Amino acid sequence: MSFTESTVEPVLSADNLPERVAAALSAGRRGGAARIRMSPELSYGRHSGPAPHTARQAAVVLLLFRRGGRWHLPLTERPATLARHGGQVSLPGGAVEPGETSSQAAIRELNEELGIDAGVEILGRLADCYVFASDFLVATWIAAARFEPHWKPHDVEVQGVLELPLDALLDERRLGRTTIERGPLVFHAPCIHVGQSCIWGATSVILAELADVLRELNERRSTAN
Numbered sequence: 563m564s565f566t567e568s569t570v571e572p573v574l575s576a577d578n579l580p581e582r583v584a585a586a587l588s589a590g591r592r593g594g595a596a597r598i599r600m601s602p603e604l605s606y607g608r609h610s611g612p613a614p615h616t617a618r619q620a621a622v623v624l625l626l627f628r629r630g631g632r633w634h635l636p637l638t639e640r641p642a643t644l645a646r647h648g649g650q651v652s653l654p655g656g657a658v659e660p661g662e663t664s665s666q667a668a669i670r671e672l673n674e675e676l677g678i679d680a681g682v683e684i685l686g687r688l689a690d691c692y693v694f695a696s697d698f699l700v701a702t703w704i705a706a707a708r709f710e711p712h713w714k715p716h717d718v719e720v721q722g723v724l725e726l727p728l729d730a731l732l733d734e735r736r737l738g739r740t741t742i743e744r745g746p747l748v749f750h751a752p753c754i755h756v757g758q759s760c761i762w763g764a765t766s767v768i769l770a771e772l773a774d775v776l777r778e779l780n781e782r783r784s785t786a787n
Contacts, residue, residue, distance in 0.1 A: 574728045574776060575632050580685055580706035583626070586775050587686025587704065596770035597691075602742065602751030602763060613692040613699040620698040622655030623668040624772055625682065627707040632727045635772075636713070637756065637765075638675060639722040651724065651761045653768065655700070664701035672705075676723065677714025682707055688771050693764045702768050724756055731773040732780065 576582070624635050637651050654675045658667040665684055673679040688702040713723045730736060731754075740753040740760045753760035754769055761769065 574732075574780065575628075579633050579728075579779075580626055580683065582779055583704060583706075583775060584685040586779060587688070594689075596774055597767055600752045600762075600767045600770045602749060613690075614697070617692065617697050617699040619658040619664060619667075619701070620656060620693075621658055621664040621668040621671070621701040621703060622653040622768065623672050624653065624688075624702065624704045624768070625672060625678070625707055625711075626685075626704065626728070627709070627711055629710050629725065632729065634725045634727050636676060636711075637724040637726055637761070638715070638720045639724065639759070640719070641721045650763075650765070651756060651759045652765055657698070658701075665703050668701070668703045669705070675716050675720050676711070677716075678707065678711055681709055688768065688775075691764050691767055695763075700764065700768075702771075704772070724759070726756060728776055731769060732777055 626633050626635055628634070636654065638654055640650050640652055654672045655668060656671045656674075658664050659670075662670070665687075669682060669684075672682065682705050685704045685706055688704065691700045691702060692698075693700055715721075715723055736755045738753050738755055738760065739750050740762055742749055742751055742762070751762040752766065753762040754766050755761075
């Protein structure tokens with residue numbers, strides 16, 4: 563199913579969606595339901611933390627932008643040759659460097675990975691996510707671009723860019739399960755289907771948390787109408 567095909571009414575195309583998301587985030591960070599729903603087998607709730615003292619700080623960004631009258635966010639396809647997370651679909655992000663805040667790190671990584679360096683507005687923050695496989699405590703920031711971005715992917719870190727419409731996150735037909743093999747270890751994980759790929763692990767947890775925020779906004783709008 564292509565991104566342009568969806569049974570979900572595109573109610574998330576309002577001009578003021580970033581302001582509405584910011585208002586929802588200001589009410590408090592969430593994440594519990596999404597973590598339970600999207601955590602892989604053998605994770606034992608570790609995405610929710612608490613993170614151990616060894617955890618390093620990292621940050622990712624969910625960048626909202628409009629194209630074709632619909633709000634989207636970019637996902638990055640990692641080259642299979644990368645030692646960490648190779649071949650996976652991820653969010654722009656990386657480790658927080660000394661002397662910078664997590665929001666600064668998120669915007670810096672957005673620039674380094676996708677070439678977006680200006681015109682980005684921070685809207686708020688979702689709950690932190692502990693990625694136990696790499697021992698990172700990830701701060702998740704939501705931002706908005708008031709322009710249609712032209713991507714300039716980093717040729718080493720990013721193989722391709724997927725533009726995911728926000729209303730597609732509310733389409734439950736995209737949810738499924740995938741089998742993960744790590745050497746002799748085989749386990750299953752909930753996933754979100756994106757084109758020919760499936761997103762699982764911390765990225766799917768974060769996207770599911772965003773979907774919960776959007777679902778609340780969608781329900782409020784339906785009630786108001």
